[in-house]
Amino acid sequence: LAEVSRDAAVAMDTIYRTQRHIYDASRKYFLLGRDRMLDGLAAPAGASILEVGCGTGRNLILAARRYPDARLYGFDISEAMLETAARSIERAGLQARVRLALADAARIEGQDVFGLATFDRVFFSYTLSMIPPWQEALFNGWRSVAPGGSLHVVDFGEQSELPDLFRRGLRAWLGKFSVTPRAQLEDVLSALAERDGARLRLNRLYRDYARLAVLEKTRS
Ligand SMILES: C[S@@+](CC[C@H](N)C(=O)[O-])C[C@H]1O[C@@H](n2cnc3c(N)ncnc32)[C@H](O)[C@@H]1O
Secondary structure, three states: OHHHHHHHHHHHHHHHHHHHHHHHHHHHHOOOOOOHHHHHHOOOOOOOOEEEEEOOOHHHHHHHHHHHOOEEEEEEOOOHHHHHHHHHHHHHHOOOOEEEEEOOOOOOHHHHOOOEEEEEEEEOOOHHHHHHHHHHHHHHHHHHHHEEEEEEEEEOOOOOOHHHHHHHHHHHHHOOOOOOOOOOOHHHHHHHHHOOOOOEEEEEOOOOOOOEEEEEEEOO
């Protein structure tokens, strides 16, 4: 990993070295919308699916079960998270169908990580809010999508429809984990959609606690 990546990797390993042990049990209460995002992948038979910032592998395992013909790929910048992911994937008996790698989403595209041309589905689940150069990561992810494929993002929203006190409390708490909701996400996705003639669908979930976006690439 290059210098800049190493700083980001150390930051994530510091947060997750201990958190990863309680991650799956605790995060299910506040990383909302992930299962809906996985349903929305609607992956066709034989699809290749990439998760950028796969963490403990929770989503990869569920996606592998939900789409039994698909090939799954996930990378993350945290070695600690990848260790946990590898163990869980093995325990689930899915190691033949799920490949993992160490890489920085802001600096490399998934196809270069795994030596593939492109992926039919690429998703970011509560990852862009933890990547300071999140737009680079998003652009890299979008370039990894095959013609006719789609990019899926689920992440914290603006909590615009929730009480101010809740919103401020949540923001302060998220800040402790280096999490920043990306207020510009919608604008950046809209600009990509316009530039590439792609179709964008955006949903606000749980009173804008979370947002779910799907960007579909044209076939040509
Ligand atoms: C909140 S966790 C989400 C994990 C998983 N996607 C999920 O939904 O459970 C954020 C993940 O993003 C990873 N991450 C942060 N910065 C990254 C980067 N620059 N490149 C790749 N992964 C990164 C972290 O190590 C962590 O595993």
